[in-house]
Amino acid sequence: xxxxIAFYLFAVLTIVMFTITVMTQQALYAITAMAAGMIxxxxxxxxLGADFLGAIQIIVYTGAVMALYAFGMMFFDTTRNVVEKRxxxxxxxxxxxxxxxxxxxxxxxxxxxxNIEALxxxxxxxxxxxxxxxxxxxxxxxxxxxxxxxxLVAMIGGIVLAGKKxxxxxxxxxxxxxxxxDDSLESKAGGH
Amino acid sequence: MDVAFIIETIAKIVVILLIFSALAGLxxxxxxxxxxxxxxxxxPMHVGPFGLLQVAADGIKLFTKEDIIPQNVVKPxxxxxxxxxxxxxxxxxxxxxxxxxxTVMGYTVHPIVADINVGILYVLGxxxxxxxxPLLGGMASxxxxxxxxxxxxxxxxxxxxxxxxxxxxAPLMMVGSLSLVDINNYQVGGIGNWIVWSxxxxxxxxxIAAFAETGRTPFxxxxxxxxxxxxxxxxxxxxxxxxxxxxxxxxxFFISFVIAIVFLGxxxxxxxxxxxxxxxxVAFFFFFFLWTRAAWPDVRPDQLMWxxxxxxxxxxxxxxxxxxxxMMF
Numbered sequence: 001x002x003x004x005i006a007f008y009l010f011a012v013l014t015i016v017m018f019t020i021t022v023m024t025q026q027a028l029y030a031i032t033a034m035a036a037g038m039i040x041x042x043x044x045x046x047x048l049g050a051d052f053l054g055a056i057q058i059i060v061y062t063g064a065v066m067a068l069y070a071f072g073m074m075f076f077d078t079t080r081n082v083v084e085k086r087x088x089x090x091x092x093x094x095x096x097x098x099x100x101x102x103x104x105x106x107x108x109x110x111x112x113x114x115n116i117e118a119l120x121x122x123x124x125x126x127x128x129x130x131x132x133x134x135x136x137x138x139x140x141x142x143x144x145x146x147x148x149x150x151x152l153v154a155m156i157g158g159i160v161l162a163g164k165k166x167x168x169x170x171x172x173x174x175x176x177x178x179x180x181x182d183d184s185l186e187s188k189a190g191g192h
Numbered sequence: 193m194d195v196a197f198i199i200e201t202i203a204k205i206v207v208i209l210l211i212f213s214a215l216a217g218l219x220x221x222x223x224x225x226x227x228x229x230x231x232x233x234x235x236p237m238h239v240g241p242f243g244l245l246q247v248a249a250d251g252i253k254l255f256t257k258e259d260i261i262p263q264n265v266v267k268p269x270x271x272x273x274x275x276x277x278x279x280x281x282x283x284x285x286x287x288x289x290x291x292x293x294x295t296v297m298g299y300t301v302h303p304i305v306a307d308i309n310v311g312i313l314y315v316l317g318x319x320x321x322x323x324x325x326p327l328l329g330g331m332a333s334x335x336x337x338x339x340x341x342x343x344x345x346x347x348x349x350x351x352x353x354x355x356x357x358x359x360x361x362a363p364l365m366m367v368g369s370l371s372l373v374d375i376n377n378y379q380v381g382g383i384g385n386w387i388v389w390s391x392x393x394x395x396x397x398x399x400i401a402a403f404a405e406t407g408r409t410p411f412x413x414x415x416x417x418x419x420x421x422x423x424x425x426x427x428x429x430x431x432x433x434x435x436x437x438x439x440x441x442x443x444x445f446f447i448s449f450v451i452a453i454v455f456l457g458x459x460x461x462x463x464x465x466x467x468x469x470x471x472x473x474v475a476f477f478f479f480f481f482l483w484t485r486a487a488w489p490d491v492r493p494d495q496l497m498w499x500x501x502x503x504x505x506x507x508x509x510x511x512x513x514x515x516x517x518x519m520m521f
Contacts, residue, residue, distance in 0.1 A: 028328065029268070032269055056311035058314075070342075078332070079264055079268070129309065129369075
């Protein structure tokens with residue numbers, strides 16, 4: 001009974017949070033609601049007994065991904081509303097409904113055809129965390145390593161793109177040096 | 193899931209909340225006394241014996257002060273941000289075993305709210321969410337100091353979470369479990385079995401990162417008084433500001449518990465002596481937080497990032513690799 005109560009509670013909370021994320025015009029509401037939604041999703045992992053995935057969901061999505069979004073939000077005034085430019089509401093509506101129907105169909109199809117079976121059922125003798133390790137390093141080793149390589153590529157790309165002036169520290173430079181260095185940048189940015 | 197279990201859990205939650213809220217208040221008193229001692233002052237001394245009731249006086253002041261919501265802030269976010277800090281600090285306590293289990297009138301009590309088998313991950317994850325308090329508070333405040341503080345807190349938290357995770361990885365590889373109770377039991381058998389002897393590097397790294405995660409001097413740049421006033425707390429008044437404070441001090445206590453349990457043997461074999469030892473270890477780490485505040489200057493944000501990415505992270509990765517090699521052969 002408690003599982004059912006918890007499931008419906010967190011289902012409602014998750015949907016409400018992500019609805020706020022999509023519907024609101026205030027960027028801060030959106031990011032707060034999205035972070036909360038990510039935490040509520042972890043509740044489903046805990047209900048299903050997947051403790052490790054639940055904790056990872058909190059750390060990765062709420063702790064890291066959302067914090068990076070928040071970092072990006074530093075660049076505009078978050079206390080003002082964001083006015084979106086909607087040219088054609090009908091197209092937005094139709095595409096939105098289509099996408100929702102497709103997602104529901106994808107998830108309902110295997111349930112409806114009774115075609116779900118656990119290829120790697122949880123072994124009660126070993127813990128939840130160990131089970132994930134075993135599956136990751138046997139059955140899913142290649143995707144796992146591929147993901148690692150992709151992340152490495154993304155990291156190197158990020159460093160190359162951002163690291164052009166990393167050997168200079170603005171804090172340690174003299175005032176006039178900073179001025180001469182920024183001249184070229186400011187003319188492009190327009191300054192405000 | 194029987195009724196007794198629910199009642200027991202609720203009772204434990206209430207007890208932990210009460211004890212650590214009170215300790216957070218007392219923590220401010222200890223901090224002022226310790227700082228005063230180190231700076232040749234007297235500290236609080238007029239209210240009650242040895243100034244002990246100063247905590248109550250401060251509490252009354254905070255509770256009764258007007259709750260000011262400035263004009264241009266984003267109201268709901270501004271109001272909820274301090275609650276996030278305090279709530280996440282206490283949520284992290286759910287997976288910490290504060291004491292060994294003991295028996296009262298034939299009923300065995302486990303002083304841990306939820307003994308989940310990913311305890312340490314849960315504690316770190318929830319502490320990471322604590323970042324949203326300063327972050328949202330700062331961004332909703334419509335104040336430049338607060339915004340700078342929010343940016344700093346995001347940068348510091350993201351960077352030092354990497355250090356915490358990597359530093360803990362090496363001891364966890366040795367223990368082979370994520371449960372804090374298992375980590376504690378791994379070190380049963382006296383001072384020679386403590387993980388700190390086999391993982392001194394991880395211990396130092398985690399300790400340094402703990403300062404960044406709790407935002408204490410020398411990594412206090414999130415709310416550095418002399419450059420950005422009170423940072424994210426600048427626009428807050430009364431109990432909302434107090435909640436930030438309670439969260440910070442509760443976090444200091446909980447991270448002290450985590451350090452003591454993971455690296456210094458925790459409560460040992462579970463006897464009374466072990467429990468008292470755990471309290472002493474926690475008290476030492478809490479004292480160390482205050483000591484550094486009196487003794488060390490703050491570092492600059494760029495120095496903090498330099499320290500994190502160019503010094504601590506390579507050391508942490510090397511530590512994990514060396515631990516792996518040693519364990520393999």
